Amino acid sequence: MDIVGLMRTLSSATGISGYECALAESVRQAFQPFADEFSVDTLGNLIALKRATRPVAGVRRSIMLAGHMDEIGMIVKEVKDGYLRATDVGGIDFRTLLGQEVVVHGVRDLPGVIGARPPHVLAATDYEKPVPWDQFFIDIGLPADQVSELVHVGDLVSLRREFIELAEGHVSGKAFDDRAGVASLAVCLEQLSSLQHSWDVYAIATTQEETGLKGATTAAYGINPDIGIAVDVGFGAQSGVAEHESIRMNAGPAIAIGPNVHPKMQARLMAVGDLNEVPYQKEVIPGASGTDGWAIQVARAGIPTAVLSIPLRYMHTTVETLNVKDIERAGRLMALFISGLDEAFAADLGL
Amino acid sequence: MKALIKELVEAFGPSGYEEQVAELIRAKAQAVADDIRTDNLGNLIVLKKGTGGGKRVMISAHMDEIGLIVSYIDKKGFARFNPVGGLPISTMTGARVRFANGTVGVIYNEKDGWAGPGSLADCYIDTGATCPEDSPVQIGDVACINRPMEELGPRLTSKAMDDRIGCAVALQALLELPASPNDVYFVFSVQEEVGCRGAMVAAFGIEPDVAVAVDVTSWGDTPQAKPMAIELGKGPAIKVKDGGMLAHSGVKRWMVASAEAAGVPYQLEVLIGGTTDAYTIQTARAGVPTGCLSVPTRYVHSPSEVVDYNDVLNATRLMVQMLANPISW
Structure with missing residues (x-):
């Protein structure tokens, strides 16, 4: 699979939380060759089903894989004097916004910029303070009367950023959180097409993760899988983040350890990684993982869940950076794990 | 409708202790309801049956107040x-x-x-x-x-406008609702102020096809208000986003189309903090397309919350329009 090409496609598409509909089509195309069936649920989750390829005797079992397709963005809260004021959808670091290019999704898509006061007119103390939310404005270059016609309160604003390739498998762009997870599901499905598996696989590009794990909450209820894995991004080692708070870049996905993860799911993933020489690392998450896994785990009467993290630098900026080899490894690890799922493991989990 | 509002806002009903409000609403809804029941958490659920072929709709207005x-x-x-x-x-x-x-x-x-x-x-x-x-x-x-309702010119002030004004809008819409294809469950919910807990279980129990919360929202038209494009007297607000949820884009379109069909003025709402019953309804079971109809309200959570009476009437007209016709988006 051309993971760089897939990431370029996914990163370039727009899909702010709650408005993932158009993006879901790109994801569907990526999953299409490897899935048997597609559906979209009430909250917009794209659900790809790949049926068991080994004969099923007795209980039909399933695993749910979740990578969220939504990205953080902004929403217009006021149109005044030809400028737009916006607030965030999901957790934008507003210190990174000055000077950004945006697309305003008004009556039609309009290019815009987030302006800043010239440094020449700033007081010395201004340099030390971030610009507060309510002083940000977006300029789309049109006269005020046309702006009011084309843009309304509640319209979305997405950040614009060209995808680039850095050296040695590293790529950089926007919305890698969590299109990287979505890409790893595509890799997993592709790998599974040359492996046999006894359980049905639901690969789900979930919605509204950034605004409260909503898509995963309803998808897990609707599908009612036996087990689940959430793939999201984790803090890759970078300047300014302590070693104990980060995972290593290009060292494989991190398998989470903590209360969000079923110990036997975690142990089995590690065993599969060891046996097949898929590099992985361990990440201790002592409480809420902040991923879809947190919602999946408590759906209905509870679902044994694991969480994988793809190392990523500069999270929630438009220059998120990762190594595509880690996406490939996460996908392969899940595929090998799924291929080995059997009734003995189900019994071990108490299913 | 002012007498109804006065009775509702002056009633006693902090979160978890909404029975007096429920009794008041039950007595008025009785005549037009096809079914009335109270669920395990105390939600009062009033069903107005449709003529068939429509959607199962849940309207949620919370009875509880802060206390x-x-x-x-x-x-x-x-x-x-x-x-x-x-x-x-x-x-x-x-x-x-x-x-x-x-x-x-x-x-x-x-x-x-x-x-x-x-x-x-x-x-x-x-x-x-x-x-x-x-x-x-x-x-x-x-x-x-303890604070009675008073009239301030075209406006009304009282404690507990949040959310008895929503209860008044939902109840009045129920009383005015003509025959429609939709089965409408009017939920007068409990415990919104402590985490939207009544609506959460009501939505699980009802399993609606679509849901709309009716609640108050904030304001941006007083001398030092935080920037917000909501003014009293400019019509009810159709929510796009608040601190807890993003309205379903289809539900938002249906609400806007209904307002335009009924000739009701409306405002689009992006609220920075706070949320409503829509927050928990949205993720009930396998998910519910959910929106929120808001009544612009000044001084929310103070003893003197202020609404515009025309906004209340227009919110009611909009709700009737939304529910009286086949629903699509």
Whole structure:
């Protein structure tokens, strides 16, 4: 699979939380060759089903894989004097916004910029303070009367950023959180097409993760899988983040350890990684993982869940950076794990 | 509709203790309802059956209001208390409260009678008692703010506009609703102020095809208001986003189309903080397309919340339009 090409496609598409509909089509195309069936649920989750390829005797079992397709963005809260004021959808670091290019999704898509006061007119103390939310404005270059016609309160604003390739498998762009997870599901499905598996696989590009794990909450209820894995991004080692708070870049996905993860799911993933020489690392998450896994785990009467993290630098900026080899490894690890799922493991989990 | 609003906003019903409000609504809904029941958490669920072929719709307006609960009575009979929901400390000094049994108390703080209390721990309720033995209230008793409704020109002010004004809109829409294809479940929910907990279980039980919460929203048209494109008197607001949820884009389109069809003025709402019953309805079971109809309200959570009467009438007209016709987006 051309993971760089897939990431370029996914990163370039727009899909702010709650408005993932158009993006879901790109994801569907990526999953299409490897899935048997597609559906979209009430909250917009794209659900790809790949049926068991080994004969099923007795209980039909399933695993749910979740990578969220939504990205953080902004929403217009006021149109005044030809400028737009916006607030965030999901957790934008507003210190990174000055000077950004945006697309305003008004009556039609309009290019815009987030302006800043010239440094020449700033007081010395201004340099030390971030610009507060309510002083940000977006300029789309049109006269005020046309702006009011084309843009309304509640319209979305997405950040614009060209995808680039850095050296040695590293790529950089926007919305890698969590299109990287979505890409790893595509890799997993592709790998599974040359492996046999006894359980049905639901690969789900979930919605509204950034605004409260909503898509995963309803998808897990609707599908009612036996087990689940959430793939999201984790803090890759970078300047300014302590070693104990980060995972290593290009060292494989991190398998989470903590209360969000079923110990036997975690142990089995590690065993599969060891046996097949898929590099992985361990990440201790002592409480809420902040991923879809947190919602999946408590759906209905509870679902044994694991969480994988793809190392990523500069999270929630438009220059998120990762190594595509880690996406490939996460996908392969899940595929090998799924291929080995059997009734003995189900019994071990108490299913 | 003013008499109905007055009766609703002046009724007693802090979170978890909404029975008096429920009784009031039940009595008025009885004549037009096809079914009325109360669920395990106390939600009052009024069904208006459709003629068939329509959607199963849930409307949710919360009956509960913010209030307080007595935690300790000292040896001179003064009651200490904790908040029930988001009780603003700045409005406490000199406030009057009322308990379920009609007992009235006065709140004061002695930390700083001029500037206001630093925290609720500085406040106490004076019920006239002189010792615990003659206190008319006990530990665990719940009170609401005591404040009658008044008219301010075209506007109305009272405690508990949040969200009895939503209850009034939903109830009035129920009374006015002509025959429609839709089965409409009007839920008068409990415990919104402590985490939208009534609507959560009501939505699970009802399993609606689509849902709309009716609640108050914030404002941006007073001298030093935070920038917000919502004004009183400009019509009800159709929510796009708040602190807890993103409205379903299809539901939003249906609401906008309904407002335009009925000729009702409306405003689009992006609220920075706070949320409504829509927050928990949206993720019930496998998910519910959910939106929210808001009544612009000044001074939310203070004892003197202010709404525009025309906005209330227009919110009601919009809801009737939404429910009376086949629903699509």
